[in-house]
Amino acid sequence: MHVHCFAGGLFAIVAAGSMTLAMQPPLKVAIDVKPGDEKVTIEPGREGMLPIVILTTPQFDAATADPETILVGPQGKEASVFRSMLEDIDRDGDVDRMLLVRVRDMQVTCGNQIIRVTGKTIDGRAFEGSEAVGTAGC
Ligand SMILES: [Ca+2]
Ligand SMILES: [Ca+2]
Numbered sequence: 001m002h003v004h005c006f007a008g009g010l011f012a013i014v015a016a017g018s019m020t021l022a023m024q025p026p027l028k029v030a031i032d033v034k035p036g037d038e039k040v041t042i043e044p045g046r047e048g049m050l051p052i053v054i055l056t057t058p059q060f061d062a063a064t065a066d067p068e069t070i071l072v073g074p075q076g077k078e079a080s081v082f083r084s085m086l087e088d089i090d091r092d093g094d095v096d097r098m099l100l101v102r103v104r105d106m107q108v109t110c111g112n113q114i115i116r117v118t119g120k121t122i123d124g125r126a127f128e129g130s131e132a133v134g135t136a137g138c
Pocket of ligand 1: 057
């Protein structure tokens with residue numbers, strides 16, 4: 001009985017440790033939809049790709065973002081990434097992560113005002129970022 005209690009207690013400690021990691025709020029990351037464009041508009045019905053960059057900052061190394069886990073859209077749950085590249089998009093000397101996402105996969109509706117990116121790092125930490133956008137061609 002004593003041994004059983006000890007084993008149970010140990011299990012509870014391990015479980016609490018992994019729950020703490022899972023329950024941490026997502027890291028906030030800086031994204032830039034259509035880098036270079038000041039006022040970003042999306043045509044919901046358009047064929048083609050939307051470029052979105054996850055910027056590397058002192059708080060976040062975009063190279064650690066796992067592209068397999070990234071989802072993009074108004075809820076940050078819609079489109080998976082078509083292509084991901086590491087490149088210094090904002091030319092500040094560190095490597096950012098450039099994503100290409102199919103416009104239609106994002107399920108943007110007319111009047112939508114935000115694009116969210118969610119995902120996990122290669123070591124399992126959730127992150128999210130968002131940017132205000134407009135829609136056109138509606
Ligand atoms: Ca940077
Ligand atoms: Ca950079």
